[in-house]
Amino acid sequence: MTSTVPAVANLNKFEKLKAEKDGLAVKAELEHFAQIGWEAMDEADRDHRLKWMGVFFRPVTPGKFMMRMRLPNGIMTSSQMRVLAEVVQRYGDDGNADITTRQNLQLRGIRIEDVPDIFRRFEAVGLTSIQSGMDNVRNITGSPVAGIDADELFDTRELIQQVQDLITNKGEGNPAFTNLPRKFNIAIAGCRDNSVHAEINDIAFIPAYKDERFGFNVLVGGFxxxxRCEAAVPFDVWVAPDDVVALCEALLIVYREHGLRANRQKARLMWLIDEWGVAKLRSEVETQMGRSLEPAALKDEILWDKRDHIGVYAQKQPGLNYLGLHIPVGRLFAADMFDLARLADVYGSGEIRLTVEQNVILPNVPDSRLEPLLQEPLLKKFSVAPAPLSRSLVSCTGSQFCNFALIETKNRAQALIDELEAELDSPNPVRIHWTGCPNSCGQPQVADIGLMGTKVRKDGKTVEGVDIYMGGKVGKDAALGTCVTKGIPCSDLKPVLRDLLMQHFGSTLRQPVAAGS
Structure with a gap:
């Protein structure tokens, strides 16, 4: 099954690019690209079509590409982590990996000459980066403690893998879903705390019981x-787990065939919902599936506040535990990655999990190995008990590696939070999210305090600054925050954040330590 997208008058640049050559076509050309080098490549292939393979040209680091993985439900093995560590290790100071807000990893420093060999290494351990960029379905998120959480309602792991296999043809690439109008996010939640941020996905499945049957209510259109930023709206559909894959397929086909394509700024699913209404979208999906869908259950099971899973927790398997490690701003270097793989093997079952808060979970640690694991040097860097403000800090890549970012984020975010931790006593974690541009990869709209990069004027010069968002709520009754202050220069930000933390979140100034004490 391949796309049969109708002709669009006055195709924009990207629709023309896709009409000329499917993004997956470059899969057969990777060896050629490796031989000729990045500077000799066709610009459309280099700058755009490579993204269908998960390889991203970055003008701010010419010749050094980013590679985005696909890690369904954020789960990987120690063997896979070692391969990724070996990949970034060879690039020295340029090589690192960032955990994303979709339970995924992005590798930095990649050279096009190495891509064919990297893909061979990936294939040997079951990794893929296929269809992870441009107008494709992005990494599919689920509960980071699926299958090990004593309180979960449904183990999402197999279902998420099935959806990934549908979309990517089991990692080989699937032309049926390589020409969507825009990118598309899917989340499947099996727990009561909305660990997937359902409200910001194009389609999200949240647990709900109907006549004592377990299934999912469906939300659509979040982006x-x-x-524009919009929270997902109810689809008025309830599906049993067995129907999740079929519903994803039908909705993707309807979106592929009917989604708006003339203006890329108005091409996400919500714009089609604006035009059609939810009832018509549901009718078209039912037609595609060849049957009617049940209306939504009257209530869902998202009843808890959001958990961040940092710390030590007993699993539902007797005698086993999982450890949630705080990874400052989600950044990993090769040595960290090798060490995480070692810890997973020595103390756990060789499994590593990622969270949408950019942290790591080591599952399946027996009671008898807990104490030795907690004494490992790496856990001083990646703590199970970080300070309150550091604990919930999230940041996008920033201008160090991303050409869309208007400001540097990761290094600045960490430095600023360290200074605030030294000055303030904070009774509870405060979710502070940084994003370098309006594309909102750092998701400031779901934060207690969100910081969106912008350019501002100060002393007659253009400098890096932020717009401040507040009011984002996660977990039950999730809601998006709004912009409350515009144009704060980054150099003036610390006192502003300090005041917000003291006025709204109960932080107090630390008392100075008396001399000689």
Whole structure:
């Protein structure tokens, strides 16, 4: 099954690019690209079509590409982590990996000459980066403690893998879903705390019981963009777990065939919902599936506040535990990655999990190995008990590696939070999210305090600054925050954040330590 997208008058640049050559076509050309080098490549292939393979040209680091993985439900093995560590290790100071807000990893420093060999290494351990960029379905998120959480309602792991296999043809690439109008996010939640941020996905499945049957209510249309941010709306559909894959397929086909394509700023699913209404979208999906869908259950099971899973927790398997490690701003270097793989093997079952808060979970640690694991040197860097403000800090890549970012985020975010931790006593974690541009990869709209990069004027010069968002709520009754202050220069930000933390979140100034004490 391949796309049969109708002709669009006045195709924009990207629709023309896709009409000329499917993004997956470059899969057969990777060896050629490796031989000729990045500077000799066709620009459309280099700058755009490579993204269908998960390889991203970055003008701010010419010749050094980013590679985005696909890690369904954020789960990987120690063997896979070692391969990724070996990949970034060879690039020295340029090589690292960032955990994303979709339970995924992005590798930095990649050279096009190495891509064919990297893909061979990936294939040997069951990794793929296929269809992870441009107008494709992005990494599918689920509960980071699926299958090990004593309180879960449904183990999402197999279902998420099935959806990934549908979309990517089991990692080989699937032309049926390589020409969507825009990118598309899917989340499947099996727990009561909305660990997937359902409200910001194009389609999200949240647990709900109907006549004592377990299944999912469905939300549609959530998205962030530079022009608009919207929370997902109820689809008035309830599906049993066995119907999740079929519903994803049908909705993707309807979106592929009917989604708006003339203006890329108005091409996400919500714009089609604006035009059609939810009832018509549901009718078209039912037609595609060849049957009617049940209306939504009257209530869902998202009843808890959001958990961040940092710390030590007993699993539902007797005698086993999982450890949630705080990874400052989600950044990993090769040595960290090798060490995480070692810890997973020595103390756990060789499994590593990622969270949407950019942290790591080591599952299946027996009671008898807990104490030795907690004494490992790496856990001083990646703590199970970080300070309150550091604990919930999230940041996008920033201008160090991303050409869309208007400001540097990761290094600045960490430095600023360290200074605030030294000055303030904070009774509870405060979710502070940084994003370098309006594309909102750092998701400031779901934060207690969100910081969106911008350019501002100060002393007659253009400098890096932020717009401040507040009021984002996660977990039950999730809601998006709004912009409350515009144009704060980054150099003036610390006192502003300090005041917000003291006025709204109960932080107090630390008392100075008396001399000689």
């Amino acid at each position: 962030f963009s530079g022009k």
